[in-house]
Amino acid sequence: MTIDRQTLRKFLLQEEEKHGLGQDMMLLIEDIATSCRIIAHQIRNGPFLDILGAAETENIQGETQKQLDVIANDIFLSHCSNCARVAALVSEEIDNVIWLKDAPKKGDYLVYFDPLDGSSNLNVNLSVGSIFSVVELDEDITDLSNDVVLFKGARQICAGYALYGPSTSLILSTGQGVNGFTHKIGSGEFLLTFPDMRLPQETSEFAINASRFGSWDAPIRRYIEECIAGENGVRGRSFNMRWTASMVAEVHRILMRGGVFLYPKDADNAHMGGKLRLLYEANPMGFIIEQAGGRASTGTARILDVQPTGHHQRISVILGSKSEVELIDSYHAEAGA
Ligand code: P6P
DSSP states (O other), rough: OOOOOOOHHHHHHHHHHHHOOHHEEEEEEEHHHHHHHHHHHHHTTHHHHHHEEEEEEEEEESEEEEEEEHHHHHHHHHHHHHHOOOOOOOOTOOOSSSEEOOOOOOOOOOEEEEEEGGGGGGGTTEEEEEEEEEOOOSSSSOSSGGGEEEEEEEGGGEEEEESSSSSSEEEESSOOOOOOEOOOOOOOOOEEEEOOOOOOOOOOOOOOOOGGGOOOOOOHHHHHHHHHGGGSSSOOOEEEEEESHHHHHHHHHHHHHHHHOEEETTTTTTTTSSSEIIIIHHHHHHHHHHHHTOEEEEESSGGHHHHHHHTEEEEOEEEESHHHHHHHHHHHHHHHH
């Protein structure tokens, strides 16, 4: 039996009516959804198009790009430039900020994105995703430098991700909670399948790259060892671990059934500030998690309150079910004290 579900367009029109979303934001969200739909198609047909391999290039992160990293980036660039209110694009794959206007105005949008997150999963057919974030300018801009886009995550007006898994999910928040859509093959529509997503406050599942155990700071090691100690330890219950090497997949699992995701800075990456990027990974995911009732922290600060110092800045990320993130934060506080 097929259930009659709301299209993304219908949902956005309702949000416009209820919360004054604005026509331009509606257009931008639909452009982002179109980008994700095209990327999903490219991924599904990757083996036939011979595009799952490495490109001959490196990105600003010093990472060898996959061909699909470049393709997905181009798709986002071309579609997110459609909306007249988009003044600049910030991409994980591009060194500098791309300014689309000579004189950005108050009310214009800045769009930040990781066009293809977890692309090392591509050639083993595991989940990857796209992450996006939108900030609205609160004043006219005259200096078109990279530093102009360094807004705290609390300034986001829209954020979300697409997960390219067994089905293609589009998870979206414009500050009024979190709603999930699924791409219906054939119709091409994103249909509302997960309205008003809320993540469980409690969890017994954590996600961390355990191979980095030897580099962790003490509070992280304490938390993970207590989880592993299970029923015989201070937590008094057993925990499960997951790691899919795709932040989008981890966050989606946490949104659907609870959990905590940790990618902390450690002895090996502390000189870079951590691994994950603040503006187009930690901030949008932190926004989604908070909007769904969870918590997103660096261990010592709310992620969305961090003042960026660079548009490719990296940061510690601990996010998910509120009670676990609060416990991890308390361990950092005790260690600091
Ligand atoms: P590791 C993917 O490259 C990514 O940026 C995140 O999506 C993911 O959580 C993490 O890095 C995986 O890191 O240490 O498993 O390679």
